[in-house]
Amino acid sequence: MRVTDRNLTDLAHTIADVANAVAGRLDHGTLTRIDDTRRGIPAARYDRGGSVAGIVADPTANTAIAALEWGADVATQHRYELERCLLRAVGSLRRAQTIADLYAEPHSASEGDRLALARINAPVDPGCASCARTEGPRGGPRWEPVHHRSPIDVNGRLSEPMLLCRWCETCVRNWGRLPSEKELQRRHEGLRVPWPADIPRPPGD
Numbered sequence: 001m002r003v004t005d006r007n008l009t010d011l012a013h014t015i016a017d018v019a020n021a022v023a024g025r026l027d028h029g030t031l032t033r034i035d036d037t038r039r040g041i042p043a044a045r046y047d048r049g050g051s052v053a054g055i056v057a058d059p060t061a062n063t064a065i066a067a068l069e070w071g072a073d074v075a076t077q078h079r080y081e082l083e084r085c086l087l088r089a090v091g092s093l094r095r096a097q098t099i100a101d102l103y104a105e106p107h108s109a110s111e112g113d114r115l116a117l118a119r120i121n122a123p124v125d126p127g128c129a130s131c132a133r134t135e136g137p138r139g140g141p142r143w144e145p146v147h148h149r150s151p152i153d154v155n156g157r158l159s160e161p162m163l164l165c166r167w168c169e170t171c172v173r174n175w176g177r178l179p180s181e182k183e184l185q186r187r188h189e190g191l192r193v194p195w196p197a198d199i200p201r202p203p204g205d
Helices: 005-027 030-039 059-068 072-101 111-121 166-175 181-188
Strands: none
Touching: 005 030, 005 072, 030 072, 166 181
């Protein structure tokens, strides 16, 4: 089915309703009852009025109590599945918010806005072609300043010349290849990039 603008808006409202419903359940002790069931605490099988599981007339309550009777293993599975679902949902919604924020309602441009827009529209120097294989902090290809203004093949180590930053050029000189996307991610996250397992170390290193 094609997703229309109206469908997308309705979907966003549905997500908000579901999120509020889940939050309400958690606020009212759902996690405590799951943990009680995981530990096999019998009290988790009774409601506030003392009704025993299976006797309550409310179909919704019967369904919930039946879930408690599935046992500790299933409750443990539900506990971790709930956690994974919420983590995935939060990640997706934050990304959706980032995209939506890029197209906020227009407003009267201030002098600072006009200067920022001028910088955005100004010609951008080409960046490192190797680092551009990864995503930048604001989305899109990552931009890193190049070490040389012209493409280089690093003394024939590359099959064709490329614009490279100092770090990527050093990697090619030392390893004979470009850094992998995983190695680039570690570098840009400020983590140490170890010597690659697929590249023999120089003698005496």
